[in-house]
Amino acid sequence: MKKPYTYTLLGAACFLSGAFAMKLADDKITVDVLRSAQQMIGLNFTDAQLDSATASVAEFREGYQRIRKQPLTNDVAPALQFNPIPVGFEMEQKREKFEVERRKGIKLPANREDLAFYTVPQLAELVRTKQISSEELTRFFLGRLKQHGPTLQCVTSLTEELALQQARRADQEIKAGKYKGMLHGIPYGVKDLLATKRYKTTWGSVPYKDQQIDLDATVVQRLEQAGAVLVAKLTLGELAMGDVWYGGKTRSPWDTSKGSSGSSAGSASAVAAGLLPFAIGTETLGSIVSPSTACGTTGLRPTYGRVSRHGAMALSWSMDKIGPIARSAEDCAIVFNAIYGPDGKDLAVVDAPFNYNKNVDVRKLRVGYLNKDFDRDYPFKESDKATLEALRKAGIELVPIELPNLPARDLTMTISVEGAAAFDELTRSGRDSLMVQQHKNAWPNIFRAGRFVTAVEYLQAQRVRSLLIQQMHEKLKGIDVYLSPSFAGSNLVMTNLSGHPCVVVPNGFQKNGMPTTITFMGQLYGEAKVLALAKLYQDMTDHDEQRPPMAFSSRK
Missing domain, CATH: 3.90.1300.10 (Amidase signature (AS) domain)
Structure with a gap:
């Protein structure tokens, strides 16, 4: 049975779904790799804990590769639905006729x-x-x-x-x-x-x-x-x-x-x-x-x-x-x-x-x-x-x-993560290099950076x-x-x-x-x-x- 801390670490390891995963696709997941990953996202597991997680992270990486083989066009939405309705909100129920007053006496302009x-x-x-x-x-x-x-x-x-x-x-x-x-x-x-x-x-x-x-x-x-x-x-x-x-x-x-x-x-x-x-x-x-x-x-x-x-x-x-x-x-x-x-x-x-x-x-x-x-x-x-x-x-x-x-502005990572998923194929194929804007705040870089937001942090933001x-x-x-x-x-x-x-x-x-x-x-x-x-x-x-x-x- 996998220990509880393994599931916590999986958030740190989610970086493997991004650029690192492409680089390491044929490499072994090691303690050194996971140590670098956790430093990037501000976690501090011991080497022993990291060592226990390596097999699970490797399994997830294999899963990423299998998932990527499933064609996903831009119109396929996630199975999660955002709901903006707060507890206690009462929606108007009565329906009235839409009505805009007709403009009487309108004539064609001379010009x-x-x-x-x-x-x-x-x-x-x-x-x-x-x-x-x-x-x-x-x-x-x-x-x-x-x-x-x-x-x-x-x-x-x-x-x-x-x-x-x-x-x-x-x-x-x-x-x-x-x-x-x-x-x-x-x-x-x-x-x-x-x-x-x-x-x-x-x-x-x-x-x-x-x-x-x-x-x-x-x-x-x-x-x-x-x-x-x-x-x-x-x-x-x-x-x-x-x-x-x-x-x-x-x-x-x-x-x-x-x-x-x-x-x-x-x-x-x-x-x-x-x-x-x-x-x-x-x-x-x-x-x-x-x-x-x-x-x-x-x-x-x-x-x-x-x-x-x-x-x-x-x-x-x-x-x-x-x-x-x-x-x-x-x-x-x-x-x-x-x-x-x-x-x-x-x-x-x-x-x-x-x-x-x-x-x-x-x-x-x-x-x-x-x-x-x-x-x-x-x-x-x-x-x-x-x-x-x-x-x-x-x-x-x-x-x-x-x-x-x-901290609402921090929650805008939502766009980076969801955009990175919406344009996953564009990023992984390298066709993002065809886009006009290539500066650090342009989409190609935002989509790449979005892959380094862990699933745990994305859900915490939500x-x-x-x-x-x-x-x-x-x-x-x-x-x-x-x-x-x-x-x-x-x-x-x-x-x-x-x-x-x-x-x-x-x-x-x-x-x-x-x-x-x-x-x-x-x-x-x-x-x-x-x-x-x-x-x-x-x-x-x-x-x-x-x-x-x-x-x-x-x-x-």
Whole structure:
């Protein structure tokens, strides 16, 4: 029988599943090898204890080799499911009708270029009343993508043939009186980590730039069912980090010398420049919030487990989330209403209601704010201060709150470990050397380093994550929505780990002319209230109506 300490040591020995295992595949596991391993991860077993463990560790290494022979594509998820619901959390049960007021009296602008910056409800009314056909609107946005896409480096593939087919079908359905709603006939784009049958799905990465996946992601299917028209696959930082991809660096339309941030780089850049009314992005640790800030768009990061990731590239199974990037909170609500909910394929998705409608009395919401973060000195402080004052003048009482005091940033090892598993074959094959970024903080090195996190330490981190989830629940009791500076890394990290939703909205400009944003945070599955408060703010201000320079707009 193996002694108990053997199982403890196996955590230390897990480094053998990584680079050391490749080097030592034909070598004997010795006390010296295990001594080096335990020094690396801060353990101190005696030589006698290490000697007792060598046979077991050798057996595990043999097991690693057998497991590696089993093909595992990126879409195969672990048998472990992350659950963001804390003890004592009560999910809303009542389901209400989704309702957005129709924009009456909308007319075609004298300058057709102004259509580039119309909201979804405005464009929807033009299409519904047949003032413009879906095909005309689709050709208009395809033209803008062709004109400005190369400058912004925000497009991986135009889906022109498919788009025109979908637009013509939408026109036929609308003509026949089969109007499906506000997305019917409206063009959009998707981040190119979502699979599409007829077009490449490149993940923004050199090793996958010619990849074809023979399915449409659930999000793509649902938008097609809503009548939306897919016109482009949009850039992402390589394997969902940053704004550098195999074709270059995606730019912000506010200053094309600057990057758009990422990883939903093309989605934010294209929407901000008026190349699309809305786009789909994803977030693991800031990939909707950050590019929305760099580009001045409105982005919704939903609760973890709200939108199916079937057909999406996996980076971190317990942290990946899909959401819309658009002109306004209301636009985000319209798109989210079409894509949320279970599909029977992503087992993490929860069947929770989304009760966004005009009956939400925003002024009755209990709203908090991270007072210590807002009191700090930071570049966006004046814009954020003005936002808080605008809400107070609107009758919103802001209550100071604080986040849990836990080492959340240390828990981001989750991405390194899960990413290393998701791209295990890429690392072991050596094809990671084909990737554009090769510095020490780039994916190739992160994936390698992730293999040196032991299984024990990964699970201990997830246990601390459970504490974070429970403490967030306690801190947010009595709060519907709270505000945070978008720069606040502690909030961004904690809430991506805990699974809470947010809406990031533009609220001004820096001295250099680049946009600023502020973040509205919500309770789990509380997107309706967050979006409603963000809409109130946008109705009071015009930050979401600002346009980038003349190169992308007919007027400032």
